[in-house]
Amino acid sequence: MRTRVLAVLAYAGVGLTLAIAILVPFYLMGALTGVMAHAGLRVDDKFTGGTVAQSFVHEGYTIRVHEAVWPRMLERTEPFVQIVFEPVSALPAQVNEAIDLDGDGEPDVRVEFTVPASAAAKMHGNVIALNEGYESLRNAGNESFSRMMVRVGDRIVVRVPVRDVARK
Amino acid sequence: MASVTAPAVQKPAFRSVGRSLLLTLPMALWAMVMFTPALRQPGRDGHIGAAAVAVFMTVLFYMMMRTGTTYRWRRIFFVALGFLFPVGFIASLIAVRGTMSIPIERMISGDTPYCFMVTPMVIVPAALFRTLIFPGSILPTPSNPHSIAAMIGLWLAVSLVVGKAWCSYGCFFGGIEEGFAAVAKRARLRRFVLHWGSRLRLTPWAILIFIVVLSAALMEPVYCAWLCPFKTITEYPAVRDVETAIQMAIFIMLFAGLVVALPFLTKKRTQCAFFCPFGAFQSLFNKINLFEIRFDREKCVDCTLCQTECPTIALSKESIREGKTLLNCMKCGACVDACKKDAAVWHIKGTRVGVKPERARLLFLYGGWAMATMFGGSILANSVTTMLGFLPWK
Numbered sequence: 001m002r003t004r005v006l007a008v009l010a011y012a013g014v015g016l017t018l019a020i021a022i023l024v025p026f027y028l029m030g031a032l033t034g035v036m037a038h039a040g041l042r043v044d045d046k047f048t049g050g051t052v053a054q055s056f057v058h059e060g061y062t063i064r065v066h067e068a069v070w071p072r073m074l075e076r077t078e079p080f081v082q083i084v085f086e087p088v089s090a091l092p093a094q095v096n097e098a099i100d101l102d103g104d105g106e107p108d109v110r111v112e113f114t115v116p117a118s119a120a121a122k123m124h125g126n127v128i129a130l131n132e133g134y135e136s137l138r139n140a141g142n143e144s145f146s147r148m149m150v151r152v153g154d155r156i157v158v159r160v161p162v163r164d165v166a167r168k
Numbered sequence: 169m170a171s172v173t174a175p176a177v178q179k180p181a182f183r184s185v186g187r188s189l190l191l192t193l194p195m196a197l198w199a200m201v202m203f204t205p206a207l208r209q210p211g212r213d214g215h216i217g218a219a220a221v222a223v224f225m226t227v228l229f230y231m232m233m234r235t236g237t238t239y240r241w242r243r244i245f246f247v248a249l250g251f252l253f254p255v256g257f258i259a260s261l262i263a264v265r266g267t268m269s270i271p272i273e274r275m276i277s278g279d280t281p282y283c284f285m286v287t288p289m290v291i292v293p294a295a296l297f298r299t300l301i302f303p304g305s306i307l308p309t310p311s312n313p314h315s316i317a318a319m320i321g322l323w324l325a326v327s328l329v330v331g332k333a334w335c336s337y338g339c340f341f342g343g344i345e346e347g348f349a350a351v352a353k354r355a356r357l358r359r360f361v362l363h364w365g366s367r368l369r370l371t372p373w374a375i376l377i378f379i380v381v382l383s384a385a386l387m388e389p390v391y392c393a394w395l396c397p398f399k400t401i402t403e404y405p406a407v408r409d410v411e412t413a414i415q416m417a418i419f420i421m422l423f424a425g426l427v428v429a430l431p432f433l434t435k436k437r438t439q440c441a442f443f444c445p446f447g448a449f450q451s452l453f454n455k456i457n458l459f460e461i462r463f464d465r466e467k468c469v470d471c472t473l474c475q476t477e478c479p480t481i482a483l484s485k486e487s488i489r490e491g492k493t494l495l496n497c498m499k500c501g502a503c504v505d506a507c508k509k510d511a512a513v514w515h516i517k518g519t520r521v522g523v524k525p526e527r528a529r530l531l532f533l534y535g536g537w538a539m540a541t542m543f544g545g546s547i548l549a550n551s552v553t554t555m556l557g558f559l560p561w562k
């Protein structure tokens with residue numbers, strides 16, 4: 001009797017497995033994708049740059065300053081602040097901006113770069129720290145996740161290393 | 169005294185043509201449904217690619233039905249998948265970014281296609297910090313359709329249906345190894361397998377634990393950054409300093425050793441058997457999947473032919489004596505096809521071993537081949553379409 005019940009359950013399970021197989025492309029894959037997408041997960045700030053803290057709107061272009069990203073656990077990335085200049089098409093040929101990164105009304109760094117002529121052109125520029133909470137970058141390129149000045153699509157992304165003294 | 173040679177006996181086909189065609193019909197319809205969207209897209213290459221792969225998958229399934237064997241037909245598909253996947257993938261990388269390497273600006277733009285191998289490493293950081301330590305995007309975007317959520321959704325759905333058989337029906341990386349393992353007629357390092365096979369069996373589990381812990385601690389997918397042999401033929405971080413140069417050297421050495429040389433010399437999938445942490449992780453799905461391979465102890469004569477044929481060393485003398493495979497069995501069917509006594513059988517958990525094994529095989533294959541057609545088939549179609557675009561007279 002037990003053997004028979006087990007066999008019935010086993011074949012019921014197989015039926016369910018085959019039903020799942022049929023549903024995968026039409027429903028299940030999308031449903032599982034939806035569950036994943038709404039699970040409240042986010043891509044690591046090391047890649048995204050973190051949450052936008054403040055924006056400065058200039059004539060035709062915007063500067064977005066993100067919140068500082070601090071490493072967790074034994075993460076090897078240095079702490080940094082991401083600054084985004086967009087759109088590239090509206091930027092002046094030479095950018096030289098003093099920017100307040102921590103929202104205290106005082107500029108913390110000066111960012112200077114020449115806007116690259118094409119999307120593929122490698123760009124370089126400087127970041128000059130105006131107080132001890134940040135590190136200067138000379139001839140910055142794409143050194144690491146926490147030290148960079150790169151063009152990504154229609155944005156110029158600058159990441160400035162933060163020192164521990166800037167931690168609130 | 170003249171020796172008398174017995175006339176060669178033609179082994180009868182397992183099933184009649186009509187019955188085999190009838191059993192293939194559902195898979196033929198499935199292939200049509202899967203590839204119809206591609207046929208509706210503009211472009212003749214795409215139509216040819218989709219139609220060719222639909223026919224290819226249907227014919228292979230028919231051969232499985234007609235001959236009653238699984239391994240060699242599955243292997244044709246799987247090796248094709250392994251060797252054609254990089255063609256389509258590399259072509260798309262070159263078309264989008266002009267190189268196989270990922271510059272740092274690409275990583276921060278969320279354009280990196282998600283690879284299922286990362287999955288065990290993202291779980292702990294996701295649980296602890298709700299953070300995904302992969303430079304992709306959660307939802308599909310025009311520049312990255314292979315988003316994290318979409319690929320995990322796909323992998324999870326397929327794994328529910330086939331369990332660890334993902335490694336023999338879905339993993340395009342495994343297809344490359346199986347291809348190299350199939351080249352030589354016999355194993356040249358048979359002693360290596362006999363000596364190291366059982367000793368290294370738990371290595372993938374050790375690597376799995378190591379990379380899961382280290383990835384959570386360092387908040388980066390350690391296996392992808394340092395140990396994945398398949399970076400060599402997919403995408404890799406752009407070499408920009410000593411660290412990335414060392415990473416690249418490790419990828420190439422592991423690929424040459426574990427994916428090309430050792431499979432060729434041992435006729436085993438050595439990367440899968442001795443190294444792959446994702447394969448170890450995927451083995452856990454065998455616990456919930458209803459299909460398995462078992463050994464009918466009344467028929468088994470302990471010849472260990474099945475053990476010799478198993479490509480991932482998922483059998484031991486002890487496990488055969490217990491009538492079971494090890495947890496890492498990927499249900500490729502090599503042992504069943506090799507067994508001369510019909511002792512190795514397909515089995516549905518909860519039923520008696522050896523009772524209607526062909527029914528168990530059929531039911532498994534319907535699920536498994538449906539997933540192979542949907543996932544691997546679409547990759548094949550894409551690669552065939554890409555290759556047609558390279559034809560000199562185009």
